[in-house]
Amino acid sequence: MNEKLLTYVRQMQEKGMSDSEIKENLKSVGWDEQTINQVFQADVPPNPQDYQMTNEEMRQLDPKAKILFFLSNSTSIASFILIVPVIFFALMAYDLQMDSFILILLIPFVLIVITYVIAQLEYNFYRYQLSTDGFYKERGIIAKKYVTIPYEKIQNIDIYQSIVARILGLYNLNIQTAGNSGVTNAEGILPGVSKDEAERLKNELLRRSRMFGQRNF
Secondary structure (H helix, E strand, O other), X not given: OOHHHHHHHHHHHHOOOOXXXXXHHHHHOOOOHHHHHHHHHOOOXXXXXXXXXXXXXXXXXXXXXXXXXXXXXXXXXXXXXXXXXXXXXXXXXXXXXXXXXXXXHHHHHHHHHHHHHHHHHHHHOOEEEEOOOEEEEEEOOOXXXXXXXXXXXXXXXXXXXXXXXXXXOOEEEEEEEOOOOOOOOHHHXXXXXXXXXXXXXXXXXXXXXXXXXXXXX
């Protein structure tokens, strides 16, 4: 490796010159392309502009996430629905009119409709974003919750599937932070995204967590 050439590249990068400009300058004075590429593939400090954090647009979960929310909410009211047959047979002993029986039988269907509406609203109000300073998400229908995880605190990111998520072809992200490594933290979980989006988020979050401490290079 030509140390003088490497030093020159570092100096030009520190001055803010782009890699393409440096390469063109080297070619203009006679350096061959193979040598130039070897220098840039070496351990050369990147341009400070490479460390800039972009502010992405707010994103929604995968549309199938509303089914994930629906099934999750359904399990929480399942115990109540199971009470309906008990009430039904208990009231039969009192010779209720047919209208009363129909009303009792309608309770599960009403609960299903309400659960679906809640799942739809949960999906509509769930947003996430890669901001300039960290991973941001907001959720909640009435009581809103806002969570920001700074990039410098991110230690690792797991991609996993629950049984329901696997059936739906969805993936969940678990963002592990300092002090919570290996521990599932509700604030660091992003449910219901596609495989491509899960992998994109993992790679980009890990890249930003590594770069964040060097953004003032």
